[in-house]
Amino acid sequence: MSNTEINLKSLIGDNTREEFLKLLKSKTPFISHGNSEALKDLMSLPFLDSVESLAACWRDTVDVFHPKIADEISKTSIPPEDALHEYKNGSCILFNDVNRIIPEFDLWNQQIRRDIGFSELTYVRNLVYATPAGKGNAPHFDQNFNFVLQLEGTKKWWLAENNTINNPMTRHVIGHPVDDELGRYSAKEFPQSFPADCTEYILEPGSILFVPRGVWHMTEAVTDAVSFNFTFTPPTWIDIAMTALREKLSHSEQWRETVIIDDKGTHNSEFNKLLNGLSADVKNWNAVDFLDITEHQEL
């Protein structure tokens, strides 16, 4: 392998970082084509040469999507040789956490994460989807950001703005039950069909599609198609606050006390004492106190 670095610049086409961040913040998708040269260190890896090559070196199970549901919401995890058989019989298959194969993937992923400015608490992984011609993913949105690199074949994507919920913290598939928490903070009903006002994107080998968090999408492979995802699940402010708060409170023996709910309500006075102490303390906290706990921990 040569030492060509894969970083944010390799994934954003002609956009500058600042232009890309505007697109990310406004949840605007974009596509760029002809990235094979910039990503040759990845695209020329022998195990990404074909589904057969990846299956041959895979030491874990592979996810096979139920043909009617066509989403990870309904999948079975089976050995790679069986998954290859299912793929050849028309099922979509998914190799999860491909970044476990070689250390370069994690180096590239972390470089891209730092270039964007995502927190160190970001969950980053790579996925490989193999989709037989005529098959695809059911309409849904995700809580994460994806760069989709087409490795093989042609695949159509349809993307549409999400007018139901901004900044979702879980994914949702149209026609399936809404996650309980997502349902509680969504004021509107979720649509029963894919929004008509959508944009079609056609991915060929070397194309990269940026799919922002929350954007509706569905796919269909024109030919047998293989794609490689850089998937980033960054924390929200809620996650940063909760993580830092736990770290701060863990230094207190009283906050670490086991909770006992008793009939006399003694627990209320105990807990109120702690909350009063906390609210007095919070006045002296600022962003740096929290971010010092979650960031800059890397060596």
Ligand SMILES: [Fe+2]
């Ligand atoms: Fe998705």
